[in-house]
Amino acid sequence: MPNSVTPTHCPYCALQCGMNLTPQRDGGVTVVERPDFPVNRGALCGKGRTAPAVLASGVRLTSPLVRSGGTLVPATWEEALDRIAEGLARTRTEHGPDACGVFGGGGLTNEKAYSLGKFARVVLGTSQIDYNGRFCMSSAAAAGMKAFGLDRGLPFPLEDIPRTGCVILVGSNLAETMPPSLRFFNELKENGGTLVVIDPRRTKTAEQADLHLAPRPGTDLALALGLLHLVVAEGRVDEEYVAERTAGWEDARAAAMAHWPEYVERITGVPVPQLREAVRLFCEPEHAMVLTARGPEQQSKGTDTVGAWINLCLATGRAGRPLSGYGCLTGQGNGQGGREHGQKADQLPGYRKLDDPAARRHVAEVWGVDPDSLPGPGRSAYELLDALGTDIKSLLLMGSNPVVSAPRAAHIEERIKSLDFLAVCDVVLSETAELADVVLPVTQWAEETGTTTNLEGRVLLRRRAISPPEGIRSDLEVMHELAARLGGERGLEKGFPTDAEEVFEELRRASAGGPADYSGITYRRLAEENGVFWPCPTGAGTTEGAGNTQGAGNTEVTEHPGTPRLFLDRFATPDGRARFAPVTHRPAAEEPDDEYPVLLTTGRVVAQYQSGAQTRRVDELNAAAPGPFVELHPRLAARLGAAEGDPVAVVSRRGRAVAPARITTGIRPDTVFMPFHWPGEGRANTLTNPALDPTSRMPEFKACAVRLEAVKA
Ligand SMILES: Nc1nc2c(c(=O)[nH]1)N[C@H]1C(S)=C(S)[C@@H](COP(=O)(O)OP(=O)(O)OC[C@H]3O[C@@H](n4cnc5c(=O)[nH]c(N)nc54)[C@H](O)[C@@H]3O)O[C@H]1N2
Numbered sequence: 001m002p003n004s005v006t007p008t009h010c011p012y013c014a015l016q017c018g019m020n021l022t023p024q025r026d027g028g029v030t031v032v033e034r035p036d037f038p039v040n041r042g043a044l045c046g047k048g049r050t051a052p053a054v055l056a057s058g059v060r061l062t063s064p065l066v067r068s069g070g071t072l073v074p075a076t077w078e079e080a081l082d083r084i085a086e087g088l089a090r091t092r093t094e095h096g097p098d099a100c101g102v103f104g105g106g107g108l109t110n111e112k113a114y115s116l117g118k119f120a121r122v123v124l125g126t127s128q129i130d131y132n133g134r135f136c137m138s139s140a141a142a143a144g145m146k147a148f149g150l151d152r153g154l155p156f157p158l159e160d161i162p163r164t165g166c167v168i169l170v171g172s173n174l175a176e177t178m179p180p181s182l183r184f185f186n187e188l189k190e191n192g193g194t195l196v197v198i199d200p201r202r203t204k205t206a207e208q209a210d211l212h213l214a215p216r217p218g219t220d221l222a223l224a225l226g227l228l229h230l231v232v233a234e235g236r237v238d239e240e241y242v243a244e245r246t247a248g249w250e251d252a253r254a255a256a257m258a259h260w261p262e263y264v265e266r267i268t269g270v271p272v273p274q275l276r277e278a279v280r281l282f283c284e285p286e287h288a289m290v291l292t293a294r295g296p297e298q299q300s301k302g303t304d305t306v307g308a309w310i311n312l313c314l315a316t317g318r319a320g321r322p323l324s325g326y327g328c329l330t331g332q333g334n335g336q337g338g339r340e341h342g343q344k345a346d347q348l349p350g351y352r353k354l355d356d357p358a359a360r361r362h363v364a365e366v367w368g369v370d371p372d373s374l375p376g377p378g379r380s381a382y383e384l385l386d387a388l389g390t391d392i393k394s395l396l397l398m399g400s401n402p403v404v405s406a407p408r409a410a411h412i413e414e415r416i417k418s419l420d421f422l423a424v425c426d427v428v429l430s431e432t433a434e435l436a437d438v439v440l441p442v443t444q445w446a447e448e449t450g451t452t453t454n455l456e457g458r459v460l461l462r463r464r465a466i467s468p469p470e471g472i473r474s475d476l477e478v479m480h481e482l483a484a485r486l487g488g489e490r491g492l493e494k495g496f497p498t499d500a501e502e503v504f505e506e507l508r509r510a511s512a513g514g515p516a517d518y519s520g521i522t523y524r525r526l527a528e529e530n531g532v533f534w535p536c537p538t539g540a541g542t543t544e545g546a547g548n549t550q551g552a553g554n555t556e557v558t559e560h561p562g563t564p565r566l567f568l569d570r571f572a573t574p575d576g577r578a579r580f581a582p583v584t585h586r587p588a589a590e591e592p593d594d595e596y597p598v599l600l601t602t603g604r605v606v607a608q609y610q611s612g613a614q615t616r617r618v619d620e621l622n623a624a625a626p627g628p629f630v631e632l633h634p635r636l637a638a639r640l641g642a643a644e645g646d647p648v649a650v651v652s653r654r655g656r657a658v659a660p661a662r663i664t665t666g667i668r669p670d671t672v673f674m675p676f677h678w679p680g681e682g683r684a685n686t687l688t689n690p691a692l693d694p695t696s697r698m699p700e701f702k703a704c705a706v707r708l709e710a711v712k713a
């Protein structure tokens with residue numbers, strides 16, 4: 001098919017930029033512009049532009065590997081699949097089904113995530129499945145559920161941003177983490193709107209802001225309460241809206257009133273005049289939005305923190321109205337869809353709850369199993385990883401690299417090494433795959449079809465543009481083959497089709513009637529439209545399953561248009577009212593003291609993605625971001641006697657990491673920052689604190705206490 005062009009989407013972040021692929025003579029593809037897709041209108045960041053580099057045989061896995069005499073050696077697919085089935089079956093026989101763990105990823109397509117959740121519960125019969133999305137936006141998801149009765153990252157399309165009056169961006173560095181999205185914020189400013197950025201660092205994003213507040217890491221909850229206090233004190237509450245559309249205001253109000261501005265200044269380090277200015281910018285225009293990302297969410301109080309920001313929106317009448325609202329910027333390619341269809345410990349497809357008897361009955365019927373055979377909720381991601389080698393003896397890992405990305409990573413690495421059996425499906429030999437007993441090489445984005453759901457709740461079709469190299473199979477094929485081997489006489493593989501559209505058809509039925517209803521979405525529609533926003537029930541809106549409408553004679557079935565904007569009439573709570581969260585400030589799980597006097601926060605740089613497993617294999621990206629660093633203020637550097645580029649040791653109660661100093665006045669003098677993309681000596685997660693949020697079970701990646709030491713060259 002020379003010169004043919006395949007429209008598809010980037011393999012990396014939650015923006016899911018549209019791109020066109022053109023196949024090359026050598027079997028590869030090049031990325032070309034796709035201006036018709038409204039989210040990025042052709043623009044791509046360097047990661048998306050260079051994504052084809054990871055398709056090359058020099059950097060990717062090309063054969064299954066099995067451990068033999070301590071090293072990983074090439075093996076046939078039959079041998080590798082048999083070994084995995086044996087490993088999991090032995091664990092199940094010797095220790096019971098819950099000794100088999102499954103760990104997934106928010107980068108997996110909806111079809112893979114759905115199948116993985118089903119595989120765990122139906123084939124392995126284990127409750128022990130969770131995924132890396134728990135490390136990502138779970139606190140915002142929990143807060144959104146509590147407040148609105150539904151969790152969808154953004155309740156409106158990005159194209160609404162330029163037409164609102166003010167956006168408060170809390171702990172998002174989207175100029176580096178979603179560069180093409182910056183356009184919407186520039187247009188906002190061109191239209192006379194304002195941007196407030198809240199980040200302990202003066203990031204590329206903060207440089208664009210009309211107002212930048214730089215709080216101490218881990219204090220966003222107090223900051224939001226302080227702003228709400230001022231909203232009340234200055235008479236800016238939208239009383240009519242609060243009375244009509246919300247519940248719980250009195251308690252939330254009382255909690256905010258205990259956080260007077262000078263007290264909040266003391267906790268956060270943000271001067272009172274800046275608090276007042278933020279309130280003015282947010283309240284004066286007719287419309288305004290608050291968007292959060294990992295800064296306020298990756299805290300051991302992330303759920304309460306996001307709840308406090310939602311309170312601010314509710315008190316000022318800025319949720320469930322056009323051009324106003326609260327949203328969370330999800331992170332991974334399928335960060336949204338990956339959290340809806342059952343790879344989460346407590347969840348069934350369609351964002352149903354595993355402990356809800358009606359949900360169990362519905363999904364069990366779609367799966368053709370007895371509802372009582374479905375296990376209950378399991379452990380959250382960190383707790384699951386922490387149980388490896390003790391309660392959990394074998395692990396199947398698909399789409400994550402926890403040796404680099406999990407908190408307290410040296411401990412988690414030890415836990416992984418203590419497993420009886422580890423199987424990893426990946427496209428490259430990640431640091432975690434290096435520890436496996438069996439590694440399976442799987443197909444990548446450009447080589448397979450599937451759907452993802454971007455940060456707006458827009459379901460998209462990724463299309464296969466080229467054939468995978470010989471010897472590579474898809475994650476769906478892997479699950480099919482393992483189901484065949486582990487199911488014995490039961491013929492379980494029939495429930496694990498290898499064709500993505502077939503899986504999607506089942507997902508439609510399983511999600512029908514659930515909160516994240518995909519039943520009205522088809523591959524045909526996705527191919528014709530620029531995505532469809534969920535919820536999108538079938539025309540009839542029944543829970544019967546969309547497949548049944550086929551062959552319905554002349555009956556005309558109207559298509560549901562999808563739901564770009566949520567909550568305009570009512571919230572998804574039983575009484576239709578949004579709930580205030582009665583939250584109060586509390587400190588980070590680990591505050592600085594004499595021994596560990598500095599705060600460490602962590603995050604990202606534009607040219608590397610996550611654990612770096614993929615992007616560290618791309619020359620152009622490595623040239624731009626070759627390795628880890630410690631960002632610190634000149635005052636801190638002087639005290640340490642460190643010059644630009646000198647190695648600095650960062651020591652926490654978990655361990656010690658060493659990386660070159662990067663000195664800048666753009667960070668608070670009491671805080672250091674490290675990106676987490678690298679393994680080895682400069683691994684940021686050697687230091688991080690796995691203190692968990694009590695509701696979301698999110699670890700505190702964004703704040704822990706450290707001390708700095710000069711390193712003799
Ligand atoms: N280049 C690149 N892009 C990515 C990714 C990547 O790895 N690389 N990953 C994708 C994924 S999965 C995600 S989740 C998103 C994440 O996207 P972002 O949330 O934008 O990324 P982070 O860098 O983790 O954190 C954002 C900012 O939070 C600030 N911060 C740190 N501590 C605090 C705090 O206590 N309060 C506040 N308010 N801010 C704080 C940091 O200084 C940082 O600038 O990016 C996606 N896009």
Ligand SMILES: Nc1nc2c(c(=O)[nH]1)N[C@H]1C(S)=C(S)[C@@H](COP(=O)(O)OP(=O)(O)OC[C@H]3O[C@@H](n4cnc5c(=O)[nH]c(N)nc54)[C@H](O)[C@@H]3O)O[C@H]1N2
Pocket residue numbers: 105106107108109132133135136137294298331332397398399400401402404405406407425426427428430442443444475602603604609610611612613614676684685688701
């Ligand atoms: N200190 C610190 N740590 C953090 C964060 C932070 O801000 N600070 N952020 C956290 C966040 S938000 C996230 S999302 C996590 C992410 O961290 P990880 O979960 O480690 O994410 P990735 O590095 O994207 O790992 C994905 C792995 O799956 C592989 N892969 C990609 N596509 C597929 C596929 O289709 N199938 C299969 N089988 N494999 C595939 C990739 O090659 C890679 O090895 O890190 C968390 N860790």
Ligand code: SF4
Pocket residue numbers: 010011012013014015016017040043044045046047048049177178179180
């Ligand atoms: S912004 Fe995200 S989706 Fe867009 S090209 Fe970059 S990594 Fe890909």
Ligand SMILES: [Mo]
Pocket residue numbers: 135136137330331332
């Ligand atoms: Mo993430």
